[in-house]
Amino acid sequence: MTSVSMFLLMAALVSSPTIVAAEPQITEVAGAESYIYKRASETDLYVHLFFPEGHNKQKDRSPAAVFFFGGSWNGGTVNQFVPHAKYLASRGMVAAVADYRVKTRQNTTPFECVADGKSVVRWLRSNSAELGIDPNRLAAGGGSAGGHVAAATGVIAGLDEPSEDGSISSKPNALLLFNPVYDNGPDGYGYERVKERYKEISPLHNISQGNPPTIVFMGTNDNLIPVSTAEKYKSVMESAGNRCELRLYKGEGHGFFNPGRGNACYEKTVYEMDRFLRSLKYLRGKPTIQIPPSK
Numbered sequence: 001m002t003s004v005s006m007f008l009l010m011a012a013l014v015s016s017p018t019i020v021a022a023e024p025q026i027t028e029v030a031g032a033e034s035y036i037y038k039r040a041s042e043t044d045l046y047v048h049l050f051f052p053e054g055h056n057k058q059k060d061r062s063p064a065a066v067f068f069f070g071g072s073w074n075g076g077t078v079n080q081f082v083p084h085a086k087y088l089a090s091r092g093m094v095a096a097v098a099d100y101r102v103k104t105r106q107n108t109t110p111f112e113c114v115a116d117g118k119s120v121v122r123w124l125r126s127n128s129a130e131l132g133i134d135p136n137r138l139a140a141g142g143g144s145a146g147g148h149v150a151a152a153t154g155v156i157a158g159l160d161e162p163s164e165d166g167s168i169s170s171k172p173n174a175l176l177l178f179n180p181v182y183d184n185g186p187d188g189y190g191y192e193r194v195k196e197r198y199k200e201i202s203p204l205h206n207i208s209q210g211n212p213p214t215i216v217f218m219g220t221n222d223n224l225i226p227v228s229t230a231e232k233y234k235s236v237m238e239s240a241g242n243r244c245e246l247r248l249y250k251g252e253g254h255g256f257f258n259p260g261r262g263n264a265c266y267e268k269t270v271y272e273m274d275r276f277l278r279s280l281k282y283l284r285g286k287p288t289i290q291i292p293p294s295k
Contacts, residue, residue: 022104026078029097031086037098037123038116038161041106047098047120048078050089055132063137063282064094064124065176068117070144070255073110073193074103080143083259087270091283094133096124100149110148110184110193110201114159117149118170122160126168137282139212140172141273143257144224147180148190151203154212158200174280175214176273178257179225182233189224204229207236213243215276217269219252247272267291 025043028034032048039045052062065088067081078097085095100116101108121140128135142150152159154175160166181189184202191198199205214237218230230246237244249256249265259266267289274287 022102023075023077025099025105029078029082032082032097035123035127038119040112040116040161041101041108043101043106045099045101045116045120046078047096047123048085049094049096049131050085051094051132052089052092055094057130057132060132061128061134062092062094062132063139063277064096064128064131064133065139065141065277065282066096066098066120066124066172067176068098068100068140068142068146068149070142070146070178071102073108073113073145073148073190075105076102076146080146080258081141083266084141084270084273087274087289088277088283091274091285091288093277093282094131096120110145110190111159111197113145113149114152114156114201115161117153118160119164121153121172122164122168122170125170126165136173137280138172139174139176139277139282141176141178142180143178144254145181145190147177148182148184148203150175151177151180151182151214152201152206154214155203155208156201156206172212174212174277174282176276177214177216178269179218179222179254180216181225183229188229204233204236207233207240207242209240209242211237211240211242213276213280215245215247215273217247217249217257217272219249219254219256219265221251222254222256224254245276264292 029048069076069080088095098120140150183204184198
């Protein structure tokens, strides 16, 4: 694969629903192997993979995870979840961060965002033998709009790219959701972007039996996603016979889980993510992340 120039930019949380300018597309991430998983809207879309130390692509079948950045489907950067991916790689998983189309770069809608999320899950599964990935232990995660993309890959049956091989599932085996957008209905978030089509794309409106086990991280002071929505999602998931854990963080707002916030919530949520993945047999041993002492 031919590499193009790498743009260096700071990974900043996108906690506002409005993105003013488009960040440049990132085509390389330090320490990761970068692959084009799809071309759409005249853009090569990249997924950046971090491999465990000593990973043997020919012999290993390691569990994997892919993360999607937040940014209201308008913008954002793959750098947001690089710390999470690096941590999981250090624990023995193949972990990736994926680009997807957004409004400020490709003038797209949330429907294209979900289609791209499904494409990268399918790409990872299609190439699992070459990458040393277990296709039956593949998690998807993300924050805010990226959490929506991840959730949609897990619970929505449609919105796949018509040109792709539908015999290869685009549904992940587990979900790792950080203050995700769940509800795109009239009383939810992003309704103005999807309007009467909200039932096609809203995770809350597509829950069914057999959805992937899910863990959700939410701040109780989130100004975009009400805690009541998270509690409703958990209730509907469990009523359908699905596992859904909800971890609430008192007083924290939208994007609280990102590193560098000074609230130790990056460490706390990663610790809980580790515990959840160990319960699914994706990880072994104790978490290696250290939670800073309370101030």
